[in-house]
Amino acid sequence: MASLIPKTCRFLRLYQQQMRIPAQVIASKQIRNLHYSAKRCQEFAIDDDTPQYPGSKSVFTEKLDFLKPDEYDGIPVYRVMSRDGEVIDPDQDPGLDKDMVVKMYKTMTTLNTMDKILYESQRQGRISFYMTNYGEEGTHVGSAAALNDKDIVFGQYREAGVILWRGFSLEKAMNQCYGNCNDLAKGRQMPVHYGSKEHHFMTISSPLATQMPHASGAAYALKRAGRDLCVMCYFGDGAASEGDAHAAFNFAATLDAPVIFFCRNNGYAISTPTAEQYRGDGIAIRGPAYGMNTIRVDGNDVFAVYNATKAARKIAVEESKPVLIEAMTYRIGHHSTSDDSSAYRSVDEVRYWDSEDHPIGRLRRYMMQKEWWDIDTEKAWMAETKKDVLQEFQAAEKLKKPSPNHMLTDVYEEMPVHLQRQMDEMKKHVEKHKEHYPLDQFEEMK
Amino acid sequence: MSVNMALLRQIAGRLTSMSLQELSASQSAPIIHGSRRFASAFKFVPDAASPSDGETTKMNLFQALNNAMDVALTSDSTAVIFGEDVAFGGVFRCTVGLADKHGKDRVFNTPLCEQGIVGFGIGMAAVGATAIAEIQFADYIYPAFDQIINEAAKFRYRSGNMFDVGGLTIRAPWGAVGHGALYHSQSPEAFFAHIPGVKVVIPRSPIQAKGLLLSCIRDPNPCIFFEPKVLYRAAVEQVPVKDYMIPLSKAEVLQEGSDVTLVGWGTQIHVLREVAQMAQEKLGVSCELIDLVTILPWDKDTIIKSVEKTGRLLVAHEAPITGGFASEIASSVQEECFLQLEAPIQRVCGWDSPFPHIFEPFYLPDKWRCLDAIKKMINY
Numbered sequence: 001m002a003s004l005i006p007k008t009c010r011f012l013r014l015y016q017q018q019m020r021i022p023a024q025v026i027a028s029k030q031i032r033n034l035h036y037s038a039k040r041c042q043e044f045a046i047d048d049d050t051p052q053y054p055g056s057k058s059v060f061t062e063k064l065d066f067l068k069p070d071e072y073d074g075i076p077v078y079r080v081m082s083r084d085g086e087v088i089d090p091d092q093d094p095g096l097d098k099d100m101v102v103k104m105y106k107t108m109t110t111l112n113t114m115d116k117i118l119y120e121s122q123r124q125g126r127i128s129f130y131m132t133n134y135g136e137e138g139t140h141v142g143s144a145a146a147l148n149d150k151d152i153v154f155g156q157y158r159e160a161g162v163i164l165w166r167g168f169s170l171e172k173a174m175n176q177c178y179g180n181c182n183d184l185a186k187g188r189q190m191p192v193h194y195g196s197k198e199h200h201f202m203t204i205s206s207p208l209a210t211q212m213p214h215a216s217g218a219a220y221a222l223k224r225a226g227r228d229l230c231v232m233c234y235f236g237d238g239a240a241s242e243g244d245a246h247a248a249f250n251f252a253a254t255l256d257a258p259v260i261f262f263c264r265n266n267g268y269a270i271s272t273p274t275a276e277q278y279r280g281d282g283i284a285i286r287g288p289a290y291g292m293n294t295i296r297v298d299g300n301d302v303f304a305v306y307n308a309t310k311a312a313r314k315i316a317v318e319e320s321k322p323v324l325i326e327a328m329t330y331r332i333g334h335h336s337t338s339d340d341s342s343a344y345r346s347v348d349e350v351r352y353w354d355s356e357d358h359p360i361g362r363l364r365r366y367m368m369q370k371e372w373w374d375i376d377t378e379k380a381w382m383a384e385t386k387k388d389v390l391q392e393f394q395a396a397e398k399l400k401k402p403s404p405n406h407m408l409t410d411v412y413e414e415m416p417v418h419l420q421r422q423m424d425e426m427k428k429h430v431e432k433h434k435e436h437y438p439l440d441q442f443e444e445m446k
Numbered sequence: 447m448s449v450n451m452a453l454l455r456q457i458a459g460r461l462t463s464m465s466l467q468e469l470s471a472s473q474s475a476p477i478i479h480g481s482r483r484f485a486s487a488f489k490f491v492p493d494a495a496s497p498s499d500g501e502t503t504k505m506n507l508f509q510a511l512n513n514a515m516d517v518a519l520t521s522d523s524t525a526v527i528f529g530e531d532v533a534f535g536g537v538f539r540c541t542v543g544l545a546d547k548h549g550k551d552r553v554f555n556t557p558l559c560e561q562g563i564v565g566f567g568i569g570m571a572a573v574g575a576t577a578i579a580e581i582q583f584a585d586y587i588y589p590a591f592d593q594i595i596n597e598a599a600k601f602r603y604r605s606g607n608m609f610d611v612g613g614l615t616i617r618a619p620w621g622a623v624g625h626g627a628l629y630h631s632q633s634p635e636a637f638f639a640h641i642p643g644v645k646v647v648i649p650r651s652p653i654q655a656k657g658l659l660l661s662c663i664r665d666p667n668p669c670i671f672f673e674p675k676v677l678y679r680a681a682v683e684q685v686p687v688k689d690y691m692i693p694l695s696k697a698e699v700l701q702e703g704s705d706v707t708l709v710g711w712g713t714q715i716h717v718l719r720e721v722a723q724m725a726q727e728k729l730g731v732s733c734e735l736i737d738l739v740t741i742l743p744w745d746k747d748t749i750i751k752s753v754e755k756t757g758r759l760l761v762a763h764e765a766p767i768t769g770g771f772a773s774e775i776a777s778s779v780q781e782e783c784f785l786q787l788e789a790p791i792q793r794v795c796g797w798d799s800p801f802p803h804i805f806e807p808f809y810l811p812d813k814w815r816c817l818d819a820i821k822k823m824i825n826y
Contacts, residue, residue: 217566221569
């Protein structure tokens with residue numbers, strides 16, 4: 001057993017002396033497991049003239065040479081379909097059946113119709129705020145379709161297609177945007193902050209990138225629980241500049257968490273173009289630096305996104321390792337209803353992406369070539385989905401807001417004494433000054 | 447966040463050179479900062495466990511915490527402990543032996559990144575696991591402030607109770623230590639008292655530490671548990687061996703009195719205990735001593751009841767006075783006990799400066815400053 005320890009392994013010898021442990025004991029499996037540096041010592045011992053520094057595995061060089069960021073081509077963008085919707089390499093065709101592909105198309109177009117109607121409704125002052133998903137529908141549906149529906153999703157805010165894919169109804173989405181009495185979150189958050197336990201979609205919050213370390217932690221817990229599930233974490237290219245992104249990547253890698261980090265690189269963070277967001281090769285280049293498997297995909301190619309996510313899921317679940325996917329796309333809409341993007345980018349640029357390279361158009365061309373879709377079906381479907389959205393929209397608008405009681409519930413699991421007292425105080429006050437409060441729009445206070 | 451390793455070793459390391467016998471021998475001796483006994487020194491007086499709590503064993507504060515975490519890991523298979531340097535036992539020895547006993551996947555080191563530690567814990571708790579996160583010093587909790595305020599505290603509320611992170615507990619060494627200066631001495635509880643959705647708890651002794659930490663770990667809300675690090679080795683008591691919990695949001699009346707109410711928490715309780723004795727001996731003043739224990743949600747009723755009786759209130763904490771938690775207590779008591787108050791409420795706190803190194807004896811709200819405040823109230 002003693003022969004297992006290389007003579008050159010100074011660290012282990014030192015440890016052995018300090019702890020006064022006999023050589024044969026230190027070589028036992030138990031001790032080696034506790035002190036995994038033993039394995040490293042063996043590797044280092046192969047050649048005494050290799051660097052012994054614990055911080056990296058490398059070789060010496062006598063050449064003074066900086067690693068320059070611009071001496072190589074960018075990480076390539078993986079695609080399956082051309083802009084005309086033709087599969088370029090048949091080996092890469094995921095071979096999805098008609099039902100699946102039609103469901104993908106229908107989800108993307110439903111989201112698009114919902115976006116148009118809710119965007120307009122905000123312009124009319126009927127809801128307070130909205131964020132569209134124009135141009136990024138392919139990243140949502142392609143990735144969601146490749147996951148197990150029980151994989152846990154942590155999103156940023158521009159991933160409504162993911163929750164729709166899982167069966168979150170238009171009704172629920174409208175209820176959230178209106179903050180009415182049927183909103184699962186009791187009207188507490190701004191519109192588009194969706195969440196659903198039933199659909200394993202964690203409630204969205206506004207602070208950027210905070211969900212990223214959550215995803216690493218949730219994935220670690222799933223791994224410990226022995227569930228064959230992974231965690232999917234969406235974020236934008238701007239959010240990737242936050243400290244929490246760094247934390248999440250590093251924790252996931254060092255703790256072997258089965259999480260997929262999915263970056264929607266759409267070129268802008270509100271008005272800030274990527275040239276002012278980073279100087280490296282996008283977000284993907286950071287993956288290897290953290291020790292993660294990484295890929296860059298064409299985000300407007302739903303099959304490329306699907307293939308990459310499916311393969312990433314396999315790595316995450318089977319090897320229990322994080323994966324980084326950077327989906328290149330373009331934010332066709334304004335950042336939100338509070339933004340006019342013509343103030344910082346050209347209309348021609350937007351028009352190019354809307355008409356020449358759109359994920360919905362590309363998938364439609366693919367389906368038409370397969371003769372799974374035609375102009376008549378398209379017209380009928382668009383009319384039907386518009387009708388559905390309007391119907392749910394009107395129904396949600398008619399409902400009352402939740403009781404003002406819910407302003408103070410769920411702060412804690414139980415209601416502490418001080419909050420009970422504040423609730424009583426609020427009720428008494430409102431009762432006394434009824435005429436100054438919009439009580440008719442709310443369900444009754446209990 | 448960089449940690450001064452030399453200082454850290456100085457603070458943590460003394461323990462390893464001190465045997466348990468020495469520790470127990472010193473249990474009632476004053477804490478001496480350096481070679482001279484300063485006015486800011488205090489005496490730890492052990493509590494006696496109730497005979498109904500069963501078998502007890504002698505533990506200092508870090509051992510009681512270690513024991514609580516051992517109990518938590520044993521009784522809950524989803525529970526894990528993580529943070530910087532917890533795997534080998536922690537820089538204050540609080541997690542010694544737990545990785546060996548419960549496995550490396552349950553007691554593990556994280557990268558050095560506080561926002562990551564708390565964010566990671568939130569994620570674990572969000573899917574139902576019990577996450578016990580350690581921040582190496584309370585002074586280094588600020589990088590995680592966003593995660594605590596905007597995420598942990600609001601997780602349940604914003605999701606309409608669909609999701610919650612009740613399984614999260616954040617532990618952090620807290621308070622003055624004699625020579626910790628700006629970044630190894632802070633008492634940041636008032637920052638957290640302003641966050642609806644979290645609980646903030648500070649124990650004064652080993653018996654309390656075990657029972658309160660177990661309550662925090664099992665409470666269905668995210669909790670922040672601050673550990674007075676000067677007591678890690680100095681406070682020794684007979685701690686019940688069994689699994690027990692002490693309720694949160696309940697202040698404890700440690701000594702009944704009729705003239706003045708003294709309120710504090712953590713180490714300051716031991717200062718105030720001595721102040722009460724001095725007030726009796728030197729001024730003939732009878733003090734009621736109350737350990738607040740939980741900063742948020744705090745036990746207003748117990749304090750009010752006491753002030754209604756005594757008519758005078760002194761609140762003392764190590765943290766700076768402006769915006770400190772004493773302000774919240776003072777304004778609440780003023781509102782509720784206006785007719786009973788016989789003197790202005792006194793706040794004896796740290797000064798409004800960063801926590802200094804060599805000036806620590808002049809900075810802390812020591813017994814002489816507290817006694818002066820009592821005199822002021824009596825003579826008002």
